[in-house]
Amino acid sequence: MPAGTLYRGREGMWSWVAHRVTGVLIFFFLFVHVLDTALVRVSPEDYDKVVATYKTPIVAVLEYGLVAAILFHALNGLRVIAVDFWSKGPRYQKQMLWSVVGLWVVLMLGAIYPVLGHAARELFGS
Numbered sequence: 001m002p003a004g005t006l007y008r009g010r011e012g013m014w015s016w017v018a019h020r021v022t023g024v025l026i027f028f029f030l031f032v033h034v035l036d037t038a039l040v041r042v043s044p045e046d047y048d049k050v051v052a053t054y055k056t057p058i059v060a061v062l063e064y065g066l067v068a069a070i071l072f073h074a075l076n077g078l079r080v081i082a083v084d085f086w087s088k089g090p091r092y093q094k095q096m097l098w099s100v101v102g103l104w105v106v107l108m109l110g111a112i113y114p115v116l117g118h119a120a121r122e123l124f125g126s
Contacts, residue, residue: 015076015097022073029066060119067111068104075100 040047053059079096083089089096 011094011097015079015100018072019076019080022069022076025069026066026073029069057119057123060116064111064115067115068108071107071111072100072104075104 036047036050039050076097079093079100082096083093
């Protein structure tokens with residue numbers, strides 16, 4: 001890290017960065033989701049075309065990324081609440097972060113088939 005910076009590149013900084021990045025990504029998804037849903041009132045035919053593009057394997061991978069962002073943001077948000085409102089939270093924040101990461105990995109492994117299963121069947125046949 002550059003001299004004179006407050007950032008040390010440790011776990012706390014990276015969890016802060018990941019929380020902000022996932023929050024921005026979720027915001028942009030919601031923005032696009034509202035726009036494409038509003039399209040149904042303007043042009044139902046165009047809406048159907050847009051929805052048809054969502055049934056591709058590439059979009060399934062993006063959906064998996066969305067699930068990853070939402071899960072991490074939610075779990076890390078609970079950790080931040082615990083650090084802020086639990087008297088022993090600051091003492092255990094590093095352990096709680098690694099617990100969040102471990103739980104996130106387990107949940108993401110469990111989400112592979114439900115989220116990506118259809119795309120895999122499309123690509124490789126049933």
